[in-house]
Amino acid sequence: MFVSWGPGMEGTSTIQVWEPERHLRILENRPNAPRKDCEGGIEAVVDAKPVEVAVDYYLEAKGGGTVLRLVHSGFGTESSWDHEFESTHYGWMMYLRTLRHALTRHPGVPCRQAMKFVATALDPKEAWARVMGPKAFLASGSVEGLKEGDRFHWRAANGDEISGAVQMCFPPTYIGGTIEQANDSLFGITAMPNIVMLTFMFYGLGEAEAQTIQSRWEQLVKQAQ
Numbered sequence: 001m002f003v004s005w006g007p008g009m010e011g012t013s014t015i016q017v018w019e020p021e022r023h024l025r026i027l028e029n030r031p032n033a034p035r036k037d038c039e040g041g042i043e044a045v046v047d048a049k050p051v052e053v054a055v056d057y058y059l060e061a062k063g064g065g066t067v068l069r070l071v072h073s074g075f076g077t078e079s080s081w082d083h084e085f086e087s088t089h090y091g092w093m094m095y096l097r098t099l100r101h102a103l104t105r106h107p108g109v110p111c112r113q114a115m116k117f118v119a120t121a122l123d124p125k126e127a128w129a130r131v132m133g134p135k136a137f138l139a140s141g142s143v144e145g146l147k148e149g150d151r152f153h154w155r156a157a158n159g160d161e162i163s164g165a166v167q168m169c170f171p172p173t174y175i176g177g178t179i180e181q182a183n184d185s186l187f188g189i190t191a192m193p194n195i196v197m198l199t200f201m202f203y204g205l206g207e208a209e210a211q212t213i214q215s216r217w218e219q220l221v222k223q224a225q
Helices: 078-104 123-131 207-223
Strands: 003-004 011-014 014-019 024-032 035-039 043-045 051-062 065-073 111-119 151-157 159-172 174-179 186-190 196-201
Touching: 014 174, 065 078, 078 159, 078 186, 078 196, 111 207, 123 186, 196 207
Parallel strands: none
Antiparallel strands: 003 011, 014 024, 024 051, 035 043, 051 065, 111 196, 151 159, 159 174, 174 186, 186 196
C-alpha cells in the first residue's frame, strides 16, 4: 500500500492481516537510528536493524453499533523516535475525531482537504503566542481553558468572524475544531519548529470559497511573524 501526504511525506507498507469486517493490520519497515558504541575509547556507528511499525484496526459490534479500536505499535527505542511517538499520539486523536465528524455531520458529502505550511524563525511557543494573539486570529476572543466540546468565537485581525466547537486544544502546540462559517468544516492550527501548519477539511464548499479561507488564514499567520 502506497500513501503520500505530499513530496517528502510518502511511504509504502504491507497489508499483513485482512479479515473483512473484523481486522486489518498494516506493517511498515522503518529505518531505526544508528547508535554509537564505544570500544577501547573509539566510537563506532552500529548498523541499526529496521523497525516494524504496525497499525491494527479492529471492528467490534456493540450496542447495535460498531466500535473501531486502533492499535499503533512498534516504535523504535532510540531517542530519535520520541517526537514521532508524541506526534502520532495526538495525530490519531485528531484523525479519529475527524472521522467521527465526517460520519455524523457530513455523511456522504465529499471532503476537500488542504494543508498550508508557513515558515517561521520563531520558536513554537512564541509562534503560537503571536498566531493566537491580537495581530492574527484573536483580535477578540480567547483560547484559555478551552477543551473538547467547548464553543468559541473569535474576531480575527482581518475582521473575519470565526466560531465553532473545539475538537482538541493543547496550547501552545495545537487547536482544532469546526468552522460554522464554512458549513461546519474542520480546521487545525499547529505550531512546530520552524513551521506553523494550517489544516482544513472542507465539506460541501466550492473550490473558490475554500481557497479564499485558506488564503486569508495563511495571511493572518504571516502577518503575525
